[in-house]
Amino acid sequence: MISQEDVQYVASLSRIHLKKDEVECLSKDLEKIVDYIKKLESLETANIQPTSHVLPIQNVFREDIIKPSLSQKEALHFSIEQHQGCFKVPKIIE
Amino acid sequence: METTQQFETVIGLEVHLQLKTKTKIFCSCANDFGGEPNTRTCPVCLGLPGTLPVFNKQVLDYGIKIGLALNCAINNVIKFDRKNYYYPDLPKAYQISQFDLPIAKDGFLLVPSLNNELKKIRIHRAHLEEDAGKLMHDAVHPYSLVDYNRTGTPLMEIVSSPDMHSPQDAYDYLQTLKLTLQYLDVSDCDMEKGSLRCDANVSIRPKGETKLGTKTELKNMNSFKAVKAALEYEIARQTSVMLSGDKIIQETRLWDENKQMTFSMRSKEEAHDYRYFPEPDLVPFTISDEKIQSIKKMIPELPIDKYHRFIEHYHLSDYDARLLIQDAPLADFFEICAKNFHDTKKICNWLNTQVLQELNERKAPISKTLLTPDNLIMLIQKTDAGIISNLAAKDVLKIIFETGKQTEQIIEEQGLAQISDDVTLEKIADDLIRENQKVIEQIKNGEQKALGFLIGQAMKKMNGKANPKKIGDILQRRIFHG
Numbered sequence A: 001m002i003s004q005e006d007v008q009y010v011a012s013l014s015r016i017h018l019k020k021d022e023v024e025c026l027s028k029d030l031e032k033i034v035d036y037i038k039k040l041e042s043l044e045t046a047n048i049q050p051t052s053h054v055l056p057i058q059n060v061f062r063e064d065i066i067k068p069s070l071s072q073k074e075a076l077h078f079s080i081e082q083h084q085g086c087f088k089v090p091k092i093i094e
Numbered sequence B: 001m002e003t004t005q006q007f008e009t010v011i012g013l014e015v016h017l018q019l020k021t022k023t024k025i026f027c028s029c030a031n032d033f034g035g036e037p038n039t040r041t042c043p044v045c046l047g048l049p050g051t052l053p054v055f056n057k058q059v060l061d062y063g064i065k066i067g068l069a070l071n072c073a074i075n076n077v078i079k080f081d082r083k084n085y086y087y088p089d090l091p092k093a094y095q096i097s098q099f100d101l102p103i104a105k106d107g108f109l110l111v112p113s114l115n116n117e118l119k120k121i122r123i124h125r126a127h128l129e130e131d132a133g134k135l136m137h138d139a140v141h142p143y144s145l146v147d148y149n150r151t152g153t154p155l156m157e158i159v160s161s162p163d164m165h166s167p168q169d170a171y172d173y174l175q176t177l178k179l180t181l182q183y184l185d186v187s188d189c190d191m192e193k194g195s196l197r198c199d200a201n202v203s204i205r206p207k208g209e210t211k212l213g214t215k216t217e218l219k220n221m222n223s224f225k226a227v228k229a230a231l232e233y234e235i236a237r238q239t240s241v242m243l244s245g246d247k248i249i250q251e252t253r254l255w256d257e258n259k260q261m262t263f264s265m266r267s268k269e270e271a272h273d274y275r276y277f278p279e280p281d282l283v284p285f286t287i288s289d290e291k292i293q294s295i296k297k298m299i300p301e302l303p304i305d306k307y308h309r310f311i312e313h314y315h316l317s318d319y320d321a322r323l324l325i326q327d328a329p330l331a332d333f334f335e336i337c338a339k340n341f342h343d344t345k346k347i348c349n350w351l352n353t354q355v356l357q358e359l360n361e362r363k364a365p366i367s368k369t370l371l372t373p374d375n376l377i378m379l380i381q382k383t384d385a386g387i388i389s390n391l392a393a394k395d396v397l398k399i400i401f402e403t404g405k406q407t408e409q410i411i412e413e414q415g416l417a418q419i420s421d422d423v424t425l426e427k428i429a430d431d432l433i434r435e436n437q438k439v440i441e442q443i444k445n446g447e448q449k450a451l452g453f454l455i456g457q458a459m460k461k462m463n464g465k466a467n468p469k470k471i472g473d474i475l476q477r478r479i480f481h482g
């Protein structure tokens, strides 16, 4: 059973704001998804290697060679607010 | 302390090590320290949509090297996973890390401790990941600033087993780990610059109890000394909580260096729900046994092995060996000297005192200074032969460090050679005996101090250049045998 609290919790982890009717709806949908996973789990997989990637390739590397970075101006172009060459964000208190 | 009577301490350490590759772990931005903020970023490390990370080959090699040096098993198949959390220093809102298939696991480190015993601290696992950006804030302004230069710096996280039982254990482990990593030449290992960082997990339990107590995680320590102090504080705090009948709360606590206390971070606990899943943007990596073998060959003699060899082969004291291995270039320098000069104790006496002092003042490894093994040996020989005094030898060493000139040339230029010629010294002895009849009586009565006074007078007359041993001999002969 996926409770509405579960849905709210998962939504908050992803910074998604949900309306009340959306929460109700999603809790039913999620329930169905979890049921389906349970069905999959009933399969015998002891001798099957887990798939960590869908593509049958491995070992894609890059040589350790420097390429030019963006300029500070270019990097900060995407910021909502900036200050002294930095991205400016709401205060984080540790 | 009460802890030692009733409770046992259990400590595990997590060390984050920045690897000194030329570029970042998943993009080609320079991996560097300092500089203007946000000048070493690109669409990949800024986490812009549509970009793909590509793994830096050198990071894998360094990771294998570290794993092997820590006696770990290297996994033949590794992959990367996403660790999800929201924080402004993490532009993608996830960190690429390794979850269930880390590069290395099940190792150990042998740690020499105070009473000459070796403690075996197990390494639970070591994995590769990317560093986050740097957040800056002060007490005044209502905002934080973010610099993403550090984002994507390759990190190796080394997780010990909870095998340490005192703050001193933790300190010794960190020292040995750092030294080992320095020998591998894979990182600056500089805590001040943040290229080596340490978090500590600590709990206490009643003596005899086998289940672990509730732990707290300590962060924000900027030196090994701070790690030790934070652990000491936290153990005392946990002890008093336990003794008062309360429960320890599992939490992250921050060390405050000024107040010398730990404080609860009081963060939302949801921050710990990381929802790891396989990184779909990176394919898995296989590490062949041949690759592991070839990297194994690149590992130099490690400090613990060097320590044992120095004692066995050069008959060094525990103290001298321990001090020498702290500095790999200095240890190499010692070995070159020892090839050409038999008295290894004397070489150590010079290296571990004056030379080390000069190196500390210059903040440079010996290989980057003007001192050569030949020149040091010459200096030791000239001092041994009484050609220059010990005091003058120290001056000569300073001049070598400054100019790189040959020992002999310096002695000549500075007029440092002691006067040992008999005619001059006999004349001085004559004068002194004539002028100090009272002192002579004292010497005849067996007062050694009085002889010292006379030698001092001789040195004065010769502007400090007399050979004190020789003048002493002459004075004694004259006084007792006429």
Ligand SMILES: [Zn+2]
Binding pocket: B024, B027, B028, B029, B040, B041, B042, B043, B044, B045, B046, B152
């Ligand atoms: Zn980049």
